[in-house]
Amino acid sequence: MYLQQLVEIFYIGLITVYTIFIVSFIYITSRSRPEIKTDGGKKVHMGMERSEKIWLGVLFTVAVIGNIIFLSPLMPSMQYQVYLDEDPVKTVVITMENHTFILPENPIELPLGKPVEFKVYSNDLTYGFGVFRKDGTMVFQMQVVPGYENRIVWVFDEPGVYTIRSTEYSGPEHPYMVLYDVIVVGGE
Ligand SMILES: [Cu+2]
Structure with missing residues (x-):
């Protein structure tokens, strides 16, 4: 997962900087x-002072x-964003061709609160694949480029019926690239 790699790089960077900081603090104060x-008069002071020990404890x-x-997986938000790497429970393969969606089933039945994967292919033009709620607001969309596996994993958090629409202008027939209520997300 892309986000996970970014967080790992950030995490390693942070740990490195912090370790350098603490080690140099100990080195400097211990001399x-x-x-x-x-x-x-002059005397040679050995080791850390009390205030420096306290500061080290703070660090x-x-x-x-x-x-x-x-960064800990103990936090639910971080667990969800970074650590949860569940495999999708269902993969929906959709092909787009000649300004139409070719669906694997109608309606597409999906579970609630589980990761589902959409793989959308185009056999001719660049299209968009957008999923919309009943009130017309968008859940997600992605570009569908010919010659690529256009993939998105989504967790639906509301049961209901959803509409699929092309979200990339693809010529005069583009406005008709809509399939109402073809996704049904069931209750659990
Ligand atoms: Cu279109």
Whole structure:
């Protein structure tokens, strides 16, 4: 999954920067430093001071808490976006040709709340594949380019009937490229 790879790169980058930061902090504060005393005398200060130890603790805490909040699969939102990689429970293959949709079944029956995959092919022109709600609002759309496997995975979160429409202008017949109520998403 593309998003997952991006997040992994970001994550590794973040960990690297943070590790460099903490290691250099420990290195610098642990070296012995000359300390000028208020009475003018000098002594060599060894190791970390108490405030530096506290700051180090803050750095570690921020790293751990930040990790849990933003990237951990313990968070439902992150689990859904980044870690959940369920295989689609159904694949719908649709071919577009001569300004028509060739459907595998009519209606296309899909489950609610499960990932379903659409593979849409074009045998001639560049079309669009859009899925719309009853009120005309769009659920999703993608371009359908000839010679490619145009693929989208979707989780429907509302039961109901949906309309398929071409969303890419493809000539004078384009406005008629619509199939009303051909997708039925069942309740669970
Ligand atoms: Cu069209």
